[in-house]
Amino acid sequence: MGMPVPLVHLSSLDLIRGFVAVGRRMSITLAAQDLCVTQSAVSRQVHALERQLGVRLLVRGHRSIAFTVEGERLFRSADSALQQLQDVFGVIRPAGAARPVTLSSSIGFTGLWLLPRLRAFQQQYPGVDVRVSANNSIADLRRDDIDLAIRYTTASLAPRGAVRLFGETIAPVAHPSLGLHALRSPRTLARLSLLEFDDAQHPWLRWHDWLAARDWQDAKPHGMLHFNQYDQVIHAALAGHGVALGRLELIGPLLDEGRLLQLAPPRPAAETAHAYWLIHAQERTRDEVGRVAEWIVEQARAQLQ
Numbered sequence: 001m002g003m004p005v006p007l008v009h010l011s012s013l014d015l016i017r018g019f020v021a022v023g024r025r026m027s028i029t030l031a032a033q034d035l036c037v038t039q040s041a042v043s044r045q046v047h048a049l050e051r052q053l054g055v056r057l058l059v060r061g062h063r064s065i066a067f068t069v070e071g072e073r074l075f076r077s078a079d080s081a082l083q084q085l086q087d088v089f090g091v092i093r094p095a096g097a098a099r100p101v102t103l104s105s106s107i108g109f110t111g112l113w114l115l116p117r118l119r120a121f122q123q124q125y126p127g128v129d130v131r132v133s134a135n136n137s138i139a140d141l142r143r144d145d146i147d148l149a150i151r152y153t154t155a156s157l158a159p160r161g162a163v164r165l166f167g168e169t170i171a172p173v174a175h176p177s178l179g180l181h182a183l184r185s186p187r188t189l190a191r192l193s194l195l196e197f198d199d200a201q202h203p204w205l206r207w208h209d210w211l212a213a214r215d216w217q218d219a220k221p222h223g224m225l226h227f228n229q230y231d232q233v234i235h236a237a238l239a240g241h242g243v244a245l246g247r248l249e250l251i252g253p254l255l256d257e258g259r260l261l262q263l264a265p266p267r268p269a270a271e272t273a274h275a276y277w278l279i280h281a282q283e284r285t286r287d288e289v290g291r292v293a294e295w296i297v298e299q300a301r302a303q304l305q
Contacts (some may be wrong), residue, residue, distance in 0.1 A: 011052050016047030020082050024073040026065050033134055053274045100131040101292045105150035108230030109276065110134035112250040114150075121295055128288045148294070149279045162277040163293075165300035166249050170204060173246035173260040175238055182244070183263045185220035186211075193223040193242030195233045202274070205230075210245055233261075247287060249276075252303060276300075 003230060021031035032039045050057050057071030067075060105114060110132055118130065133146060150165070151158070158164070174180050181193070194207050203209050207224075211217050225242055227233045234251060237244040238259060246260065254260045278296055285293070 011049055015045050015049040015052070017082065018042050018076050019049050020075065020078050022046060022058070022065065023067070023071075023079060028065070030135065035169040036131065042130065045141055046056075090123065091109070100129040101148065101289050102131045102133060103148045103150070103292065104133040104135060104145045104146045106230075107134045108247075109150055109152070109250065110248075111231035112234060115239060116253060117299055121292070124295070125288075125291055128291055130292060147281055148293055148296075149281070151279055152274055153277060154273045155183060155275070156278045159279055161283065162279045163297060165276040165278055165297065166304055167275040169248045169266045170210065170245050171248060171266045172243050172263040174243045174263055175240040176258065176261055179241075180243070180263060181261065186214075188218040189216075189219045189221040191222055192226050194221045195236050195242045195244040195246070196224050197230050197233050198226050199227050199230075205245060205247070207245065213282070235302045249303065 018031070018035065018041075021034050022028055023099070025031050025034065028039050028042050028046075032042045035042065046058060053070070053074075055070045055255070056068050059066045059068060063217060068226060077185070103114075108256060114132065118132075121128075121130065151162075172183055180188070183189075196207055197205050199205055208217070211219055223242075227236065230250075231249070233244045234246070234254070236242065237246075238254070243263065246255075246262065248255070248262070248266070251260060255262060280289075280293065
């Protein structure tokens, strides 16, 4: 066993924290969300730590991350040490000290519905800090210290006590620069690219279902662009890259401002069984959690009026 490194030469806590966050999630993307920084910032932290130590800590694959032998050894010690710090910080926090309200929601919902409204919340409640955790994976709310979550699910699967915010209506949308005001014929698609959300679990959000419902399944679009996040679909539509299936309740402000145009009525039975639900992690919540929850419900109700 080597000699301990002098304290002055120990790597900064920021670098170690970034490495541990990646190790806990085995994902740079999720680690960045946990730390509320960009993916590139987390990558730089890990690379800087590797340069300081002179060894590789992670093996980076196309869509995977694994520890090296040295990385796993460091993670075991660093994770334990940081967990002890987290526990101690929680204990010595002064009674009544404010802590952020952590709100979890999908990446698409966060970017399109929540973030455009947060400024109004901050103006209304300047003393309440909100930490947004944008994540498409299922989270254990209590284990991950999440106060509130917004989930896209059915009434039968929503947990007891969940509050239904609003349902969902689907219709094609496009940027005005395309010069298109309506989709009246499948022939129109021959000069258009369709923006596809690759979500096999929810086929009603994909073009195949929409075209089939109109008996346009043999239509030949100019091209298809595929995305694995719904907000990317909408950003591509805003950039004029093609026509998207708009989730109208999420993109209402973009339609109201004329940045996107609705090209057809919602398809028959477009009101799906799925809806957006607000979930509390605890039955009894802090006052600031209650304020955030009430504000979200108010925003949802105002949208439906």
